[in-house]
Every structure is written in structure tokens, then in C-alpha cells.
Amino acid sequence: MEIVKVYERLLTEFGRQFWWPAETRFEMMVGAILTQRTTWSAVEVAIRKLKRKKLLNPHALANSNPQLVEAMVRQTGFYRQKARRIRKLANHLVEGYGGSVDRFLRKPWQELRSELRSLEGVGRETADVILLYAANQLVFPIDAYTQRFSRRFGLGDLDYEGLKAHFEEQMPKDLQVYKELHALIDELGKKYCKKAPECPSCILSDTCPKNLTDAIRPIST
DNA sequence: TCCCAGGCAGGGC
């Protein structure tokens, strides 16, 4: 399968997604933590509440009341962890960069990645999502949808790093394509994999758009 | 009622 082909099919099917939906890069990073194991609609509510309290900047969040932040992010689930983690992120930016998100994200990406990974609540996927959407680096994040998606192309034996390397090798070195493909795979997953999230042939089923089925036929056998 | 949603950390093996 050629990933570019799949990308083009998905783009035709769903259109551009314009990820990441955030007004600032700090908001993007906070959103990346809040969206773990929850729906984006819940995150939107939390983001709105944080904004209303003027907490969506490093200094304000770092100096915020922990219980207040917990209340703001409650409906995203795991709210005690998440409140602590976004406050720690804010604190890290204030302590190390005078609260400058720009200075933080401008670091060499390998260095930035390990620094992100050292933060509580920032695992491989969250770090890579931040690298792509906030730091604008050519890094392709592998989330649960992308793993399911990949299994259908016979890539089931690759681990996170292997899968990531595979995508990065096949894809054009184009930020827009990276950002859109990740979003499009999620869109596909949300629309067509809900009823059978673990079904390895879900997007080959009747519920799939026909043109998408065509796109993946070559390697599905 | 049960299952899932754009994971992560910490433990065991």
C-alpha cells in the first residue's frame, strides 16, 4: 500500500480537518494532555472553562489553585491527574523558560522530545503530537486509531517506534500532510470503527466508503 | 448496565 494513496482517498472522503484545534500552542499542549482517553467534546468544555478563568497561559496556570483547576477539567476524566499534569507543564515552562512557549518549542526536536517525555503525563504519543502540531516538526504520532488502521495493512507486528518509522519513510516530507493524515485517520476511526473497534477488517466491511475499500485492496489480501 | 473515548505510569514477568 502506498500511504500517499490512502491519504488522498481519506482527504477526498472527509476533507481537510485543520488539526490541531487551538488558539495558541500552549492551549495545544494542554489539550494534548486533557484529551487522553476521553472525547474531544469534553476537552473543549474544559478548555473553555480554563480560558474563562484566564488560566490558559503558563504563568497563570503555574500559579493557579489546584482544586480550581481540578474543577475546570473534571469532565475530561482522570481529573486529579490531569490537573496536576497541566500545572506541572506550566511550571516547567515558567521555571525553565520564563514562561516562553516559543523558546521551549524552538529547541532541537530530539532534545525537546526527551524533555517532553520527562514530564509527567507526556508519553510517546503525546510528545509526538506536541512535536507535530505545536513545534511543527516532521514527526508522525501513532495513536490507537493509527495502530488499528495499520493492522489492516499487515503492519501489526510493528511496535510504536517501528510503525512511526514506517509512516515517516513512506510519507512526503510535508508538514501539512503529516498533520492532515493523522487527523484523517482519527476521523475514519471515529466514523467507522466505533461498533467494532478491535475488528481488524473494520474498514474493509460494508460500512466503509467504497472508494476507501478500493484504496486499500492491493495489500489487504 | 456495560463499554468506550485521540494514554500514561508503575508494576510484574
Place this chain on the structure above:
DNA sequence: GCCCTGCATGGG
């Protein structure tokens, strides 16, 4: 390295 569990709320 892989697998398990706790973390918690809200929607279908």
C-alpha cells in the same frame, strides 16, 4: 520488550 491495573467522567 509485553501485559496488567488504576486513574474517573460522560455519552451511547
